Amino acid sequence: MTVEKNRIITIANQKGGVGKTTTAINLATALAAIGERVLIVDLDPQGNASTGLGIDRRDRKFSSYDVLVGSRSVAEAAIETAVPNLAIVPSTLDLLGFEMEIAQQADRVFRLKKALATDDARRFTYVLVDCPPSFNLLTMNAMAAAHSVLVPLQCEFFALEGLSQLLETISQVRQTVNPSLDIQGIVLTMFDARNNLAQQVVSDVRTHLGEKVYTTLIPRNVRVSEAPSYGKPAILYDLKCAGSQAYLQLASEVIQRERQRKAA
């Protein structure tokens, strides 16, 4: 069996505001801090991952749009961030036009996969793809390109409802464009220990999904929500805060599971 050297993880949930981008930024930062070479691909026209990592719009010379349409390589579009070992292919509003422009092309779902299949792109040990909150062609490109999907799930009443739809989509993706797509894991976000409902959601999700759910719970934490306005990952903004510590713990769980998977 060949064990691929890099791991492409798509961070997806069609629900908005569940912590996809926050997880992409802080998990990537934590992995980079451990010494991995990490790339974020910002596939959301909102560009929150790019902004949250301090990449000014004026500095986004090339973007994930250019990569998807094939006019630039990942290496050409990637920008180094202030975090050592962490680069990002930023997003621009051009992405809004991608779906319309590319709808007739037979390989429209495989554009990102193709772009990430180059030697330069494979130098990143982890590629985290931040998706928009919908099942559109951008998310499909992310799912077709990925080895696995990491799902942030907000600890709230409707969490499970949205999740079944997401799991159904992943199973459709397996039947069509990516048979080996794995579920990397489910991470519970914005957990508030004082809220009984949140406790109930955690226990429901664990009952339904068992070991796919990470042990780490990401707490609701003001420092985590402040960090993007300073263009910094929470881990750089305030390393000691509970949210940063949780993301470091999540990174070590991700790495531990990768070791187990490679050993299996």
Ligand SMILES: Nc1ncnc2c1ncn2[C@@H]1O[C@H](COP(=O)(O)OP(=O)(O)OP(=O)(O)O)[C@@H](O)[C@H]1O
């Ligand atoms: N652990 C946390 N504690 C406090 N606030 C958080 C936490 N995680 C995320 N947030 C805040 O919640 C909001 C939504 O988070 P985020 O942007 O990461 O979600 P998203 O799923 O990427 O959203 P979208 O679907 O719009 O892309 C942001 O304002 C973010 O700062």
Ligand SMILES: [Mg+2]
């Ligand atoms: Mg987002």
